[in-house]
Amino acid sequence: MKKISPLLVSLTAEAALLPIQFTLQDTLKGLSTDIWANEIKQCPIDIPFTCTNTTEIKNSCCFEYPGGVLLQTQFWDYYPPIGPDDMFTLHGLWPDRCDGQYDQFCDSSMEIESATKILESFGETELLAKMSKFWKNFNGNDESLWVHEFNKHGTCMTTIKESCYPKDTKPNQNIVDFYKKSVELFEELPTYEWLAENGIIPSNEQTYAKQQIEDTLSARFGQPVFIKCNRYNAIQEVWYFHHLRGSIVEGYYQPIPALLESQCPESGIKFIPKKNFKPPTPTNTDPSVPAPTGKVIRGVLKPEGQPGCLISNGHWYISGICAKFTLVKAEFGGYNVKSSKGYCKINNYGDFFCGSSVSPMQFAYDKEKGFLTFGGKTKWSAEKVPRGFNQVPISPGYDGPIEFHLKLDLQK
Template identity: 35%
Template sequence: MNTYWKNDPNDGSDESLWEHEWEKHGTCISTLKTSCYTNYTPQQEVVDFFNKVVALFKTLPTYTWLSNAGIVPSATATYTSAAILAALKAPRGVTAVISCANTNQLDQVFYFYDVTGSVQSGTFVPTNPVGSTSNCPATGVKYLLKSGSPAPGTTTTTAAPSPTTTTPGAPFSGTGYLEVTEGGKTSNGCIISGGTWYMGTCATFTATVSGSGFTLSTSKGKCAIQSNNLICASTVTTATVFTNSGGNLAYAGSSTFYASSVPTGSMQVTVSTTTLADSLTMVWQAI
């Protein structure tokens, strides 16, 4: 744990990260319920969870796979999302998911498995994700050095064109994701197809210019602010016209929205324009 599962020092201690991951992920795994154990000893399920996660992590040498494809940390070079995804798919035969912070900085890699049997002793089979494989731009993705890390020795790459960005104030158009920023975090989940906030895969939104603003829709239907809440559904007959405030979704002149709590696990939280406990913004990530 002290070697393989470190927290960002700016976000707190290692222990705080471990507690968060157990509460968010470990507690929702059915085979880790204490009733599933024979001769159960206290906290046995917690140990099993962390042992399995670390064991899986050791089979996923992400940095090596990227390096083998000529993708190395750099302060200046940029890469395409397709090249990164191809490098991560080659050794496993299935697609990973990549996530970018600050629009175009590679931040996280997610791998997916099907499990035959229990988490503790079952067989983990690599599988493709359901939904989008990236919220990064097609080109211009940065793979930055960790703070204090030396620059790679001799490997060089040619910088790709800078990603296309939305002009501040210009209406959103085309397809994209709504990535949530809350509590000072660069990325904290996404808005999914029903208009709710969720910590899983982002939904694809379609933005259509309407006057000086734009409307949104998803696979569920048109999106609107109804009874102070964001909703996307087939029952919405008239879509709300939103605006762009510095790349963030805005309504009635404000880009600040609210939620009663931060979602965890499979929880979905309603996004509201009414002042609640947690304030958030939603940044547009064009696809």
């Protein structure tokens, strides 16, 4: 059996005991190497919750890492209205890092083109019926959302890699398990039902306080949750945060406090019915005030507080003309970024790169501050400041000695 170093584990508050010393070898004594390597259901019962361990956990089939915070995310979409009138819709199951940052599209070899075909090949008609009912895409193409969620998030889950399953397992069982667990967790968190039980129901007249909504959901979930409102001060998203003991499929999901502050006003929150909603007519008629730019934003990307800017390949440069970048609303949230070279992504080296053959990734844009971010990482870094005609790659996060915000200077 592969040697695994001892772990010093502090038990969670539910145990309220002193730290104990144990080894995974002791826990797994008597199990064969094949079972340990391939059987996802044979994880030790004493393995710590994600993000609570004090030393490295060696077996990635039993310990979700680095995405140790699991978010179950739900949407209330009324414009256009999708899903049942008395139910939030499922958006996804996301593995965030313990600090709130996250990875995406982690393993291209795991990516799929059709969730429906895979689920049908396993006879999962009931699961597909549930997904068709409440795992909805606002544009009507539910399949594209299902595929996107697995390719973006499922490929970053270490405990559902095919190598974690018995050798005789039918291919794609891990993909089926991803969708099953996402639906199962969603059904255990009936947001609409919990709100209705406390008198919080959709209404065109009634409004609610943030504290009222948060307290209602937190009382049912067991920990503070994250709620998000849109530009109409209407509730639109609810996120439930968990730590995980064991694998994505068989593990125990422990509710934890949300890692983000809710993004809703203190009062006057609307819960808009999924029927006959009409957005308010804009009241601004002053010709001196620029009209809204719509879904496309253009500008120059500059490392804040540093010389130079980004050129069209995505590198930092100080001796040439700044490239113009376009931010376009992405289908599933956030923005796709594009230069004259093509779409931009974070490449396999962790660098920002734009090119003709690039499949776009989702970036976030803070309109108030003008910052471009990626994967929950608010700052960027580089190994050095460019000199002369040198081009320097930049990366999201704090891996380099030079740190900065990446600001978009808007262009007309």
